[in-house]
Amino acid sequence: MMFPSTNKRDDAFASELTASQQKAVFHRDGPLLVIAGPGSGKTRVITCRIAALVSSGVPAYNICAITFTNKAADEMRQRAFRFAASAGAHISTFHSLCVRILRRYSEVAGITPNFSIYDDSDQSKCVKQAIVDCNLNTTDFSPARTLDAISTLKNKLIDADTFEKQADDFFSKTLSKIYSRYQQILKDLNAVDFDDLLMKAAFLLENNAAVREELGSRYKYLLIDEYQDTNHAQYRIAKALASTHNNICVTGDPDQSIYRWRGADIRNILDFEHDWPNAVVVRLEENFRSAPCILEVADRLIANNQSRKEKRLIATKPSAGKVVIEPYEDEVEEATGVAENIRRLVDEGVSLSNIAIFYRVNAQSRAIEEAFIRSKIPYQIVRGVEFYNRKEVRDILAYLKVIVNPADKIALLRIINTPARGIGKTTIDKVQNFASRCNIGLYEAIRTVSQISNIPQPTAAKLTAFLNMIEGFRKNDSGSVAEMVERVFTDSGLEKSLIAEGAEGKDAAANIEELISAAAVYDKQTETPSLVDYLQQIALFSDADAYNASVERVALMTLHSAKGLEFDNVFIVGVEEGLLPHERSADNENETEEERRLFFVGITRAKVNLFIAFARYRQIRGQTLRTIPSQFLFELGLTFSESSQRNDTSYLESTISNHQSSIINNQSSSLFNPGDIVVHKKFGIGTVKEFADMGDNSVITIAFNAGHTKSLMLKYAKLMKL
């Protein structure tokens, strides 16, 4: 059988395709479910499948592959398109596909194609407004929780009208009001949030047969990777797209489902056979990635999940590599230890690009970074959205948004006086009042500023000048995004104001230069570049998209971003109760199981060596806290010391031994005894020197590890005993 070549690695791989892999790759028509463990080559199977379909006569144009991140899409495109005939297949994420569909069928979808895509800070502003508009206050209705509830509804494809009908209790009724108002606000601003993209596309496909059939015959073969992490909206989109041809192929691993909190519904993959009765099921349980010892611990760990179908990980690699659990005293030593391990690996000839550090929360990256800077280890933090969240970048993007979509009031308010041009709060309020009285948008109101009676002439002139500037940008849109960014930067006065700021502004200006280069890359890579398309694309960027595998740097990322990647050497840090599993999932068994899957995902990224680290003390939000090793560590079936080898407990023992006699004498007669280790909210950890139990008036003397000794009134001191 001739096998289409995709890339070198795939060639080698193809010549030794297992029987199951062949079955999946060469399956032609009808539904196909690939249940595939980590490292089983499931993404490669999809890539090969695209090529196989093409070589069996299916035009690439008729193939649509959906990946989890833009990065994964890029990679798949690159590999699939090595087999030239595959070029033209549509490969993207669900969200990007929806943007494309909504733009193409904007009229039917009831949306203007230049819509803004709102990120969570924009969303938060809109929902706050919605809450206020409903005569509620944001203390009773927390914007974050409200947004969460709305997001959950949208992911289930329950729109505001439907929810209004089913809301029966007070809370639901209130939420329903906010939801409706929030949607109205978004509509007025010609904006959508992430969930709207899916919801609107799903409704469009379901309610409009013509669109559904047109897209169904365009995408005759639908392939979806990471299917275990799709939500209900994505499920319905997939179902609608595949309803005419039934050629749907999904791959996934229920054990790697880590986005339930975001609406991912594991039933999508579990019920696939039920949904598509004649589905062919292929299981890929062989693992071609990791050393047997790594798979062994992964297997033992995941076996602790109750709600799971048993699945084995079959090792195919020869024995090599190791798994170690390393205890450290605190997060600084942990980071230093990781750095030392890396130095050792480098001495053995390991390339930095073969090393990754995973952590549960982004805040953990700081200690690691500091250690790497000290040890001069080059690293890259995989946080793509961070760049686009910088103030100066957001400012420029807000200009672009207004140029594309003047109805975008959030963006307009951001730039109307940035840089300062004499349009202050009072003026803006006046224009806003006028706008709402006339029932027009803010931008339109500025256009008719002469009609606003109480704005003084000089201020009106400033508003008009601002408007003319934006209109000027709009008229001179050549299509090149880089050119536009550059023009906006200089003509808006932002460049000037940054230069005036001095050193800090210089950094900011450098970031804009970077933005211009990035835009230039976009211009070059896109067939018909446009500002609208550019803005809608970058709105969908994720952290994982920033990972650059080709640079000689250690990669630092969250466990979530690690999905789909692999490294020879993996470090997972902070494996402690409260962090992994995260404290917010402690009271819920389902959530604890998801945390376990997250750890499982992290572990199975490692090809050769796996280093798992935890610290006995950790600074969390400025407080040093005593930690407990994660329950997951004990589930790995390895032996490990619970105290750090380096310092052992000397740090504690030295303080305790000074007071040993008093401990014995006093027994535990009172609340606190000399020698007790306590934590103070502000001063951190310390040792009790003296304690006189006088009920409400007790005074306690503590020698804090920070160096000072303090006597505190017990009733105010809020101490925690360790």
Added chain:
DNA sequence: GCGAGTTATGTTTTT
């Protein structure tokens, strides 16, 4: 209208 300084507040993971 502007910006510095202060105070409140919220803290997981992300398309």
Added chain:
DNA sequence: CATAACTCGC
């Protein structure tokens, strides 16, 4: 602790 929101003086 880190950032956002807010106050107050210029």
